[in-house]
Amino acid sequence: MKINGKNIHNNITAYLFLAPFLIVFSLFLAYPVIYSLVLSLHKVSWTTNLYNIFSDMKFVGFDNYIKLFHDSRFWWSLIVTGYYGILTIPLTVFLGLILAILLNNKLPGVSLFRSAYFLPSVLDILVVGIIWTLIYSPHFGILPKILDSLGFSAFMDKGILANPRTALPGVAIAMVLRGAGFGMILFLSAIQNIPVSVYEAAEIDGANAWQKLIYITIPLVKPIILFLVIMGTIGSLNAFTEIYSMTQGGPYVVEFMGNIQGATRVSGYYLFEKWETMEYGYAAAVSYVLLFITLGISLVNAKMMRKKN
Structure with a gap:
């Protein structure tokens, strides 16, 4: 398949138009979501060095979630x-x-x-x-x-x-x-x-x-x-x-x-x-539990409304 210069130019133009959205999406949505998930699996508190947070985080798995339910x-x-x-x-x-x-x-x-x-x-x-x-x-x-x-x-x-x-x-x-x-x-x-x-x-x-x-x-x-x-x-x-x-x-x-x-x-x-109180890992776990509760209730509501219709 022959790719001419016009197609390459069109593709580059399309990516340039998408770039601002992708950058903003990555910085302000994708990165915080992934980072908060990582935090929820670690013990991160006020004793952690916030300037070098990755090296000081202690991996605790699902301990924050277990603690949450108690x-x-x-x-x-x-x-x-x-x-x-x-x-x-x-x-x-x-x-x-x-x-x-x-x-x-x-x-x-x-x-x-x-x-x-x-x-x-x-x-x-x-x-x-x-x-x-x-x-x-x-x-x-x-x-x-x-x-x-x-x-x-x-x-x-x-x-x-x-x-x-x-x-x-x-x-x-x-x-x-x-x-x-x-x-x-x-x-x-x-x-x-x-x-x-x-x-x-x-x-x-x-x-x-x-x-x-x-x-x-x-x-x-x-x-x-x-x-x-x-x-x-x-x-x-x-x-x-x-x-x-x-x-x-x-x-x-x-x-x-x-x-x-x-x-x-x-x-x-x-x-x-x-x-x-700077319990960052625990707070991240709380936020994810609330997220899944929100998604669950929204899906149930949508399904009930479809059945009624």
């Missing part, structure tokens, strides 16, 4: 993460769908309301966390004062974020109201792509508004629901910024397996604590 704090963080996901994912999907249905009408000012509901989703989580911390503050927050006027004076003493029963729901409410706007936009675009003739045919058959929602709208927006559930699952397992900005994993008053645990110590924050 760690009560890790198991507690998974329980809290599951609770956090149960609080946030269904509410975010439900609220986003309801907002999309309500705003899928040609009413005066509907564009303004769409923008207003979508705006919180573009704010940084840290900013949202600080705002809601001020709203929840027992000293000058507006929400505790409203609750106090309604007879819930207990919220004025400790505050919502300092109460182990209400701290995580308080964080969840803030994140649901932040994320519902994003879901609203996705649902709205999907609903507007449903042919009007489908609804008209259903009306001729005598379907009411509820039946059209259950048998037409929801089945046709199931891909959006699946996407939001998967993204919500990933977000719950990686939740950190909202916890860091609002509760720092506390209040630390919950006892589990003989240890005092934080009421809002989710897995992402537990991972941060291990990096903060």
Whole structure:
């Protein structure tokens, strides 16, 4: 096969265009993934010389993973993460769908309301966390004062974020109201792509508004629901910024397996604590376990949605 100069030139040009992506991908994705896997199989702590980390790492095999499954704090963080996901994912999907249905009408000012509901989703989580911390503050927050006027004076003493029963729901409410706007936009675009003739045919058959929602709208927006559930699952397992900005994993008053645990110590924050204490090998093992949990849940969700379809 004869290769002429033009083909060689085209190949070189293609590789040159791919080179920036491959370099960025290797430096910022492939290398960290491989390096963290190596770390998870070694004992690397604050005593390790970070300037010569490869020579000082002690290979321990799967000891970090074995230790992880005997760690009560890790198991507690998974329980809290599951609770956090149960609080946030269904509410975010439900609220986003309801907002999309309500705003899928040609009413005066509907564009303004769409923008207003979508705006919180573009704010940084840290900013949202600080705002809601001020709203929840027992000293000058507006929400505790409203609750106090309604007879819930207990919220004025400790505050919502300092109460182990209400701290995580308080964080969840803030994140649901932040994320519902994003879901609203996705649902709205999907609903507007449903042919009007489908609804008209259903009306001729005598379907009411509820039946059209259950048998037409929801089945046709199931891909959006699946996407939001998967993204919500990933977000719950990686939740950190909202916890860091609002509760720092506390209040630390919950006892589990003989240890005092934080009421809002989710897995992402537990991972941060291990990096903060410079237990790098153990932290890498935690991150890989969370990765496989995320992949497993995402695959199960996708399979369930396909079966229903």
